[in-house]
Amino acid sequence: MTQPKVGIVMGSDSDLPVMRDTTEVLEQLGVEYEIVISSAHRVPEKTAQYAQSAEERRIEVIIAAAGGAAHLPGVIAALTCLPVIGVPIKTSTLGGVDSLYSIVQMPRGIPVATVAINGAKNAGILAAQIIGVKDxxxxxxxxxxxxxxxxxxxxxxxxxxxxxxxxxxxxxxx
Structure with a gap:
């Protein structure tokens, strides 16, 4: 088995139905991935360890999905030099606009590429395009x-x- 090139991180298992679109498109494009659940708020140490060790595992791009106070992509981006793609997850309270704003409004110096609310398929395509620069x-x-x-x-x-x-x-x- 080859090493995964894309790391997919979800804040909750409730994000998995949306993120299935990411795994499907990566599989279609022949890009290896790993997928984990890790919350920036509930298990910050695990999230930090995941982000800081991603390069050692030969991850080239990280896709992070979160809803509500969606800090997961930003926390990961703060802890790695790898490109991070944020997927805002639709919420029942604000329809995902809260998630979108949490991810897209990153401070200067900590960019997170952000796709549409529930835009998991585009996140997978973008990750493949980034990898395609050298592959x-x-x-x-x-x-x-x-x-x-x-x-x-x-x-x-x-x-x-x-x-x-x-x-x-x-x-x-x-």
């Missing part, structure tokens, strides 16, 4: 993935042009 095989898989996305849009447009708006919408709603 041509991953870069080519990302290129193919994006070409597939473009092809799907072209197919939908072709279908729309053939069917027209009403028939297209009828097929969508079946």
């Amino acid at each position: 041509p095989a991953v870069r080519e898989k990302v290129r193919s993935f994006k070409q597939e996305l473009a092809g799907a849009v072209a197919e939908k447009d072709k279908k729309l042009q053939e069917l027209g708006v009403t028939a297209y919408l009828e097929q969508m709603n079946k």
